[in-house]
Amino acid sequence: MNFRVRAATKEDCKDVSRMIMVSWHLQLQRDGFCQNPFFECLVAEIPEEIILIQLKQNFHNIFVGYALYFYTYSTWKGRSLYLEDLYVMPEFRGNGIGKGLLCKVAEVGRSKQCVRLQLSVLNWNTPSRDFYAAKGGQDLTVSEGWHFVRFDGQNLDNLANDAPKI
Amino acid sequence: MNFRVRAATKEDCKDVSRMIMVSWHLQLQRDGFCQNPFFECLVAEIPEEIILIQLKQNFHNIFVGYALYFYTYSTWKGRSLYLEDLYVMPEFRGNGIGKGLLCKVAEVGRSKQCVRLQLSVLNWNTPSRDFYAAKGGQDLTVSEGWHFVRFDGQNLDNLANDAPKI
Known part of the structure; x- marks a missing residue:
């Protein structure tokens, strides 16, 4: 096309x-x-x-x-x-x-x-995982064990509230 | 301290x-x-x-x-x-x-x-994983199944070489 x-x-x-x-x-x-x-x-x-x-x-x-x-x-x-x-x-x-x-x-x-x-790609999204793998993308979660961590909402606020004051 | x-x-x-x-x-x-x-x-x-x-x-x-x-x-x-x-x-x-x-x-x-x-944090790095979890960080690889994908070296070059020309 x-x-x-x-x-x-x-x-x-x-x-x-x-x-x-x-x-x-x-x-x-x-x-x-x-x-x-x-x-x-x-x-x-x-x-x-x-x-x-x-x-x-x-x-x-x-x-x-x-x-x-x-x-x-x-x-x-x-x-x-x-x-x-x-x-x-x-x-x-x-x-x-x-x-x-x-x-x-x-x-x-x-x-x-x-x-x-x-x-990043979701586990269940096999069409996308296959697409990226076919193009040479390495899945580092599988090969190296990288995990993806997120802070948001109240957890993020709690961190910000605890920031040391200068 | x-x-x-x-x-x-x-x-x-x-x-x-x-x-x-x-x-x-x-x-x-x-x-x-x-x-x-x-x-x-x-x-x-x-x-x-x-x-x-x-x-x-x-x-x-x-x-x-x-x-x-x-x-x-x-x-x-x-x-x-x-x-x-x-x-x-x-x-x-x-x-x-x-x-x-x-x-x-x-x-x-x-x-x-x-x-x-x-x-991102490595699977084997339990001190860091525990540290972030204790502060409210959600491990999305565990809870939602996010995988982390990387293109580098020759694989990245191959992609760039295939870019459509305008």
Whole structure:
């Protein structure tokens, strides 16, 4: 399928938040398109006529997927990228768009001298696990035993409240 | 023990890289103390006389630990923090310095409206797993089955080489 991957603009936030299925595109816009953005985003799009034919309906948006990532840091290896979301609309899967987005993120990473691209995937999500494994992704939870720990809500507040005062 | 936690400065990079046990403090300095830094860092220090008494030797550095973190992003929840490294010199463990650093990172996160603080820990590292669990950290690999996937080296290069050309 004919598609292209390009950097998202502020105007794409509404489409991205529709795909994430959240209503807060203004917050996405604030956090991703500011001076020190919290993330970067690529979008995949196809020529409008393909959608009109495939869906047989009046559908004005040619946006069919996105990849949202940010820069992280390894104290052993240096600059790294973390892929938070990779999404392609179900109707357009199986056309290499997901791979195109993933490869483009890797290309962005290389251009910024990143040595790692990391992501998390759920145990039950075997299609995604297989997809990443087929592309050379190592499952470090399986091979090295890395666990993923989160503090949020009241637990995060409790920590912050206990911070030493200077 | 009397200690304080403060934001690291460019001058601390040499001490931080000594603790990480890498030799590239100039790269740390470049990546962490620039206009859009790849990470932020806190350091823990104690009054010099305590070290002189405890170690019974001439030791000029009062730097005893650090916490290195960066900002990440959840498309479901928004701004988040990731704690890459938390380290306290072995001789000074058990004095609340690790907890002080962790809590200070949480406080930084709260001040930046972050809703999550995340980190990864190895399966065999039960002291760290117990430490985080005792502070309210949820092990999402255990409770939700999150796996951690990495692309690096040739696998990352292969992806980048396959990126669609615009």
